[in-house]
Amino acid sequence: MFTEIHNTIEDIVFAQVTEVGDSIERSKNGELCTCHQCRIDTACYVLNRIEPHYISSNRGVARVEQATIARQQKVAEIVSLIYEGIRQVNHNRRPFIDHGSRNVDPEMVLNTPIFNIPIIIGRVFNGLNFEPLPEAKVELFQNGDIAVMKDAAWQNPFMIVPNTEGTFTFWPTSIPAEATAINKIFEFSVKVEAPNLETLTHVFKIPVTSEMQTADAYFRKRSFKLPNLHLFPEDGEDEF
Ligand SMILES: [Zn+2]
Incomplete structure (x- = not known):
């Protein structure tokens, strides 16, 4: 949708x-x-x-x-x-991440068919006051396992810190494909944990068309925006 x-x-x-x-x-x-x-x-x-x-x-x-x-x-x-x-x-530079990483993945293998998974962007809010969460741990899973990121500059789990408006981002590593122009649906889930709030898991699917891995494709970053996620206090679940 x-x-x-x-x-x-x-x-x-x-x-x-x-x-x-x-x-x-x-x-x-x-x-x-x-x-x-x-x-x-x-x-x-x-x-x-x-x-x-x-x-x-x-x-x-x-x-x-x-x-x-x-x-x-x-x-x-x-x-x-x-x-x-x-x-x-x-x-307000984020802690916990390697700011020194260059913007190109030296391991990138060019001219092979891949499913280039888009960058996943989402935001987490407190469901009672609609304020962005100032701190939270967000994990991305694929097939039940923690999803592997594109390179060391991308973190999983992702730690939300104050002043970033509850935003989290992931860029899962590309998945090899047999050929280009194959349509496939990938299922992921994010799990959000924050102090005093009930843990939330959101499952979603991303359709991807395989393409040739090129430096151009690598920089042509696509994004996949999740709906806003709302967390509620641990004992207030049946009110909503
Ligand atoms: Zn940086």
């Missing part, structure tokens, strides 16, 4: 975060971290502050290429939010 519509603003934000992040890296501005997680946190910062634009996803990938004056104004607005976001994210 959640994959049939697509927020085109996400495509622009991810593309621009990549561009801005890469240009900061090239400028060797050592003060700003542009690792995977800081880029994702920056993208979430922007996406939470800008109006989404939804289309039904069967309209193809070329949609982002349409150049209009409205879009260019949107891009300018997004880029300025990205710079604001990168500074905020760096100001």
